[in-house]
Amino acid sequence: MAAIRTTEYAVRALVALALEGQGGGVKRASALAQVSGTPGKFMEQVLRLLRQGGFVASRRGSGGGYGLARSAEK
Template sequence: MDVSARADYAVRALLVLAEDAEDGPVHPAEQLARRAGVPAKFLEAILADLRRAGFVTSQRGSGGGYRLARDPADIPLGAVLRAVDGPLAEVRGIRPHETSYSGAAEHLATVWVAARAALREVLDETTLADVLRGELPEHVRAMAAAPDAWRGR
């Protein structure tokens, strides 16, 4: 899995907004970029995608900026990645379940579908609130704690 810069920046910006969600301040894009540690120009386009997906709202004017449109517990990471990058997993530009092989690779499509399912198991079941609190789902913590989870391959 390769998490794009867009996806990483989107999640980091949303985490800043989630951190302040209770008092609901509006964050100008430049301030949000600075707090999230992401390039401001790059973040502008990402925020437009997040607004279209219904994760943030924007307010124009001198006091304008962005805020979360939903509770952080209702925003799974997988949905954020899809909003900025499209499907979680593709093979040659098509979805894993649409692949078809013959001969020696006949069962490869099943592997690609399983890989997508593993991504979904982590990303669709982990929310912004989980990450912010550091209270990740048990199965995610177990996967990350596995002895070979950090092995560089």
């Protein structure tokens, strides 16, 4: 059951990033958690898995966050 929930939240995060990141923007984990209705700490874990898998890229710093590693069309 946990794998299904993780997959669901991962898809929600990727969709939110695709909609947000068409201009190459990034979104914070807390904002993605709020949009997708995911607990914040769990969203951070999901985003870490997506980053390790090469689906998202992270940017550190005050303007940092997460964005898609590739364009949404691919």
